[in-house]
Amino acid sequence: MRKDIEIPEVKNVFVAVVQEEHLEYKTKDWNVYIINDSDDDLDTVLIVSKGYSDKKITPPMRHTLKMLPARSYAKIEYLQEAVLGLNNEFKVTFFKGNQMFDKTYLFRKNTINQNALQTIPLMHLKGVLVK
Numbered sequence: 001m002r003k004d005i006e007i008p009e010v011k012n013v014f015v016a017v018v019q020e021e022h023l024e025y026k027t028k029d030w031n032v033y034i035i036n037d038s039d040d041d042l043d044t045v046l047i048v049s050k051g052y053s054d055k056k057i058t059p060p061m062r063h064t065l066k067m068l069p070a071r072s073y074a075k076i077e078y079l080q081e082a083v084l085g086l087n088n089e090f091k092v093t094f095f096k097g098n099q100m101f102d103k104t105y106l107f108r109k110n111t112i113n114q115n116a117l118q119t120i121p122l123m124h125l126k127g128v129l130v131k
Contacts, residue, residue, distance in 0.1 A: 008101055012038035015090045015105040016120045017079060017112050018127035030079040030112060034068065034092065037121050042068040043095040047076055051086035053109060058083060068094070073122055084112050090130075105130040 014035045022029045032049070036042050045065040051058040063076050079088065088107040093100065107130060117126040 008099060010092075010101050010103040012036070013042070013092070013094075013101075013103070014121065014129055014131050015076075015092065015107075016073075016123070016127045016129045017088075017107060018120060018123065018125050019114075019117070020125075030081075030084065032076040032079055032088075032090070033073045033120075033123065033127075034065070034076055034090075035073040035120070035122055036068045036070060038096075039070050040096050041070050045092065045094040047093075048091045049077060049089065051083040051088050053086045056086060058086070071122060079112070085109055088112070 014037065016033050016035055017030050018033060019028050019030050034045065034047065045068050047063040048060050049063070050060045061077060065074055068074055076090070087109050090105045091102070092105065093102045095101070107128065112128050116128045118129060120127045120129055
């Protein structure tokens, strides 16, 4: 039975962590975004995130987007500095047409930092990207 289940490869959907200036508090915050760099809208986007290490684990956080249009992005959550030292995992499930897609994006501990910044597709901002 399992061999009959087709799990398609996720293409052109990414998760990025971007450092942005918070104007009100005058701080630099790390925010997580989902990016749809494909030509298709994504429906019912479900995201479950958690941070973990050998000794610590954060409670899972759940997010839902009814739709993420083609060539767009949406903010998922704010990352506190304390969780940057953990592995940060984002399990993303969505529908494209009538087909379900699923992928896990992992930012390994301490990889979200100033030295890892690169230009993020569509956003034209500096951040850390997982494909």
